[in-house]
Amino acid sequence: MSMSAPVDSMYQEIIIDHYKHPQHHGRIEPFDAEVHHVNPTCGDEVTLRVQIGDGVIHDLGWVGEGCSISQASTSVMSGLVVGKPVDEAMRLSETFLALMQSRGENPLDEGELDGLQDAVAFEGVSKYPARVKCALLGWMAMKGAVAEAAGTARGSDAIAEETR
Amino acid sequence: MSMSAPVDSMYQEIIIDHYKHPQHHGRIEPFDAEVHHVNPTCGDEVTLRVQIGDGVIHDLGWVGEGCSISQASTSVMSGLVVGKPVDEAMRLSETFLALMQSRGENPLDEGELDGLQDAVAFEGVSKYPARVKCALLGWMAMKGAVAEAAGTARGSDAIAEETR
């Protein structure tokens, strides 16, 4: 057997890179909301803070524990949404969710794929339902924190449900 | 389809005859013991009285309700054991039990078969475990009544268990 992963590996170079060198890692100050999300089936967890103003995610920081997929995905997500309007972050989140639920049949058009940038590397995860939740953990935490900061009717509890 | 039963029918002529013209049917007086046995899976029942003296079954009478197999078998059993020593009745009962548990592979020698006389007609029943209990009902009642009459340690309760 060779020592390299197969070409269709879930573990794209980019994922390992983000795992080893996570972006926006740490606890930011000041912040408008902090959430803590856990994936009960595997124990992965993330604590995430956001700072929001004028409908824009000004800053975001996180710490977490778990597999490379959950940690790398949170890192990639952070790089994508910081500095973006909340609307756009939510759209990206929807697009990523669609990719994750595609079971390996990528449903996105070129524009959508471009928007996801590095996050496209997680496409292979969609074939493993047990791991999809890992890839979504950070995204769901971000949504929860944004909702909490915005003080919308949809509290973080309701959103936490989705990460189960 | 023809109107006659197949040659390997469980319903030998002899069985139908005994069903239509049961022997030793009725309640005898006087009697030494009376038992009532029920087959809970199909509801067949028999009430049976015996009169015993000097280790011999002097008389036996029964009434019952149920399928032709249970009623005919009780009739055949009665004809076989009345007038016989209790020992011999018990031996016949064992032999009949062995035949019933044979699942169609008759295990008896010629002498044993001769002893069973008409009861050999029930051989076909042994292939149908659900019906074996029907064929045994009267025999078990007889054993129970004899034990009761003899006032032995093995009460009819213990024996009733066997007919379940």
Place this chain on the structure above:
Amino acid sequence: MSLDVDAIRKDFPILAREVHGVPLVYLDSANSAQKPQVVIDAEAELYAAHYANVARAVHTLGSEATAAYEGARDKVARFLNAARREEIVFTKNISEALNLLAYAFSNAATTPGAERFRLGPGDEIVVTEMEHHSNLVPWQLLAQRTGATFKWIPIDDEGRLIESAIDEVITDRTKVVSFVYQSNALGTINPVERLVARARAVGAISIIDAAQAAPHLPLDVQAIGADFLGFTGHKVYGPSGVGVLWGRYDLLAKLPPFLGGGEMIETVDMTGSTFAEPPHRFEAGTPMIAQAVALGTAVDYLTGLGLADIREHEHRLVGHALESLSAVPGVRIIGPTTNVDRGATISFTVDGIHPHDVAQLLDERGIAVRAGHHCARPVCVRYGILATTRASFGVYTTMAEVDALVEGLDAVRAMFG
């Protein structure tokens, strides 16, 4: 469109069998239906190429098995037109599904947030007099555990619920109403809408035993409007060892757990545990993986044939059977004698001949029917009989088989004549 019964029969390998040297005439589908080759193959193929435990594994076989198992949940959800796939719980049979509810209700006593399901003295549990033991004993035991009162809606001489009794028996004290959609002993199809409406009017939980309905008529749980409904795999041409409990999600979400074990938990500590969301909360341990997958195949097979066409085919068989059987001297039909609101199951007695003898002699002619109380003993008690003979039909049953039954009964009568 009507069913192509000849083509259907080729799907079922066992129908090529002979019994006592004559072709099998299988008229015992209400007891358990035979299996089409696609169902047999679904289990075998999973084992031969895609088997592993589900939910717990991150490897390829585990993912494939999980996709197949959860795919079966989607198929069953479509079969029942459930609002959400999470409303489908796999059990080992419908008996377990009904016991699951009865135990969850008594567990509500010590589960915070489950007040809706609590029962105690003064509360009532209502069934009907025509229930299968599996929808009767669990409620008797629940009444014994909780002190609630066990009541039932009586049936009339024709084997139908006494409709005027519905409103009397179901009262403001009634907490649970559980009833059979189609009776396995009588063939009666009950007034489901009336029963559900009455249960809802008094605030009771309504539960439907659809074991005998699922193979024969289209089910739409959203249209029916009940709270829970169950059916069993082996009667819908699926494998043995698997059944289904459907429940409205908002109720399932509050329902206390039943069996404890692997996969039904959220987190476990030595000092206490919390439980997963539905449906997994109710699926403790390794599930019936291959059986659920094959059940998915079975319900798709039924949908492919078309439930409306199946109903029409069986309606014609029943019409013919009722007419022919009534003409046999000494035959008394136990249950509705008109072909209205009744399914493809006909119980009867033959004067002077015990049902076991009838069934056994028919078997010697290749005809498989059932004899006994059909696990609905109170029905026999109601009609003052010990047992009945029962013929039941399915998608593969032909008019010629109904005729064979009638001829067979003539022969049986001749033997005992």
Place this chain on the structure above:
Amino acid sequence: MSLDVDAIRKDFPILAREVHGVPLVYLDSANSAQKPQVVIDAEAELYAAHYANVARAVHTLGSEATAAYEGARDKVARFLNAARREEIVFTKNISEALNLLAYAFSNAATTPGAERFRLGPGDEIVVTEMEHHSNLVPWQLLAQRTGATFKWIPIDDEGRLIESAIDEVITDRTKVVSFVYQSNALGTINPVERLVARARAVGAISIIDAAQAAPHLPLDVQAIGADFLGFTGHKVYGPSGVGVLWGRYDLLAKLPPFLGGGEMIETVDMTGSTFAEPPHRFEAGTPMIAQAVALGTAVDYLTGLGLADIREHEHRLVGHALESLSAVPGVRIIGPTTNVDRGATISFTVDGIHPHDVAQLLDERGIAVRAGHHCARPVCVRYGILATTRASFGVYTTMAEVDALVEGLDAVRAMFG
């Protein structure tokens, strides 16, 4: 005689499969074992030629299916060396078997003659810290229902029971002692005789979870001397959807029913019911007919190979694996590191790499292992870890496969290096 593993591998069709373009190396048998063709065929053949419902039917197919089903009971009785065939109860898995006991014990509260099984405040239920959730949650729930105290025997750093604690934790107040024979998370084989003897000495009922023992070593329930023992079909190379509860007949005879329904009754009236003798009292509804039959085939297959030879084969695999894995930098074995009183299941962590990543990357090389808490979360808590990777072996596992695992771990470490 040692196992002819090459020949055995040909019995299992799935082992010919490729995963990600490389041959499958299946090291997840403790999760669920693969199925030999004879087991797959046993189910399929029943459906294709001898299927009907059991117990209830007088016709030929019903008799054949009943003979096959009850024949499987005989086979399982022989497999366990049970004193009587009536001591074998078929369940859907071992989780149900353990819940059956836990519910029967609480039903004892309202069942005359079942005093022996009653529990209340002050009484103790004892398990171990290494139980599978299925032998833990049912007892936690029973404690909650009855007010009894839930206790456990702790484990040491090597993953073995602290033997000196056995006498302390099991006291005169202990009514039930339920423990795992071989741990699924650690591989530890427990001192069964000591535990049974201690339970007997204090008059407690002893229950053995033999889910992980049954596939690997000879079991003789009469020699073991416990009161109840369960195992699960899918781990002994049998089908999914079937398990076994064995119980001493005199205890089963007094044990209250669990599930209510068809076939578990003696007689049913609307006003109350009485129950059948064991084993039928505990088999409500239509059983897992084809699955029990195929389980009979599976245990005969194991007996044919020889449990002693299986044990020896797996012992060698474990010895080699313990040695090779210990040599991989960063690998820490969770559980006994010596090949004494341990089975063919090895849990480990790899420094700095999450178990899910380890398992997933191994899968990409065709190697199927499990990652997680293995439904024994308290074990992970005990060792301060979130999860482990677990490799487990079976009759078809080769030394080369153990080597492939070790090579795979080198590759995984290289990627994350």
